[in-house]
Amino acid sequence: MKIxxxxxxxxxxxxxxxxxxxxxxxxYAIVQKVKELSGGEVEWTDGxxxxxxxxxxxxxxxxxxxxESETGRKRKYYEITPKALPILDDDRRQWMTVxxxxxxxxxxxxx
Amino acid sequence: MSTPSFSSELSGIPxxxxxxxxxxxIECYEAGLRxxxxxxxxxxxxxRSLGSPSEISQRCLKESDPRDPRRNRLSLQHRVAIGGWLLxxxxxxSRVCEASDPTHASIAACIAMSLGxxxxxxxxxxxxxxxxxxxxLSLGLTGIASLAWLQVGWHxxxxxxxxxxxxxxxxxxxxxxxxxxxxxxAPRPAARAA
Numbered sequence: 001m002k003i004x005x006x007x008x009x010x011x012x013x014x015x016x017x018x019x020x021x022x023x024x025x026x027x028y029a030i031v032q033k034v035k036e037l038s039g040g041e042v043e044w045t046d047g048x049x050x051x052x053x054x055x056x057x058x059x060x061x062x063x064x065x066x067x068e069s070e071t072g073r074k075r076k077y078y079e080i081t082p083k084a085l086p087i088l089d090d091d092r093r094q095w096m097t098v099x100x101x102x103x104x105x106x107x108x109x110x111x
Numbered sequence: 112m113s114t115p116s117f118s119s120e121l122s123g124i125p126x127x128x129x130x131x132x133x134x135x136x137i138e139c140y141e142a143g144l145r146x147x148x149x150x151x152x153x154x155x156x157x158x159r160s161l162g163s164p165s166e167i168s169q170r171c172l173k174e175s176d177p178r179d180p181r182r183n184r185l186s187l188q189h190r191v192a193i194g195g196w197l198l199x200x201x202x203x204x205s206r207v208c209e210a211s212d213p214t215h216a217s218i219a220a221c222i223a224m225s226l227g228x229x230x231x232x233x234x235x236x237x238x239x240x241x242x243x244x245x246x247x248l249s250l251g252l253t254g255i256a257s258l259a260w261l262q263v264g265w266h267x268x269x270x271x272x273x274x275x276x277x278x279x280x281x282x283x284x285x286x287x288x289x290x291x292x293x294x295x296x297a298p299r300p301a302a303r304a305a
Contacts, residue, residue, distance in 0.1 A: 027131060028138040046135060047162030055174035076131045
């Protein structure tokens with residue numbers, strides 16, 4: 001399923017922060033996690049992730065460190081910062097509110 | 112399993128980002144091979160899924176630009192710098208007005224020196240220099256220009272009235288650089304990232 005571009009843009013940062021809340025990760029793994037969580041329904045362009053990661057890092061919501069992959073390649077790992085946690089919680093509440101409104105709307109219209 | 116090189120596609124990209132994208136491309140490539148693709152197919156597939164590295168690089172630079180108006184706000188430091196510069200500029204202007212016989216050229220020169228430090232700070236900041244380097248360059252340029260003007264147009268009333276000591280000039284240049292940098296950063300409330 002191709003997700004509307006605006007919806008993708010609106011949700012991307014929250015999704016990335018939510019994934020990183022579960023532990024440190026890196027770019028490719030984050031993209032794969034999104035595919036896994038959505039059952040393959042949400043597919044990001046791989047390249048759209050990196051500007052988001054750089055913006056979140058510049059805003060102090062994630063930290064980055066250079067490490068190594070299993071084969072010794074340089075790899076950049078990201079982790080969520082304490083500053084991001086209340087922001088993520090607030091985003092979660094907002095999305096749940098919007099989701100609840102949508103669900104009630106569809107129920108009303110299909111009833 | 113030998114990994115292909117993506118250096119030609121990643122040339123011209125900042126080294127750190129190129130390393131990050133190369134790791135991503137190689138992971139994609141290896142996943143493609145595991146799914147049964149040939150080496151060429153896996154390589155092309157990884158490049159297609161990533162998109163244009165140069166566009167990604169430009170967007171990353173834009174997103175992490177510290178001068179992004181979405182991110183910048185006037186900090187206490189900036190407010191002090193702008194306030195200090197304004198006070199010094201007003202101080203110079205008031206001393207000029209109090210002088211017994213200030214010429215139009217002298218008045219214009221004093222105003223130009225005050226504005227010069229501010230403009231230099233703004234221009235230097237636009238070159239993406241760090242604040243300490245911007246202050247140092249502004250100090251140097253304002254100092255040199257001021258000393259040259261004072262040597263050429265040394266009027267007795269300047270020495271008596273304005274007391275343009277090196278320390279005062281240095282403060283003017285420093286405040287000008289900080290103020291110029293603050294104004295260039297387009298102070299607006301930072302948008303919450305989400």
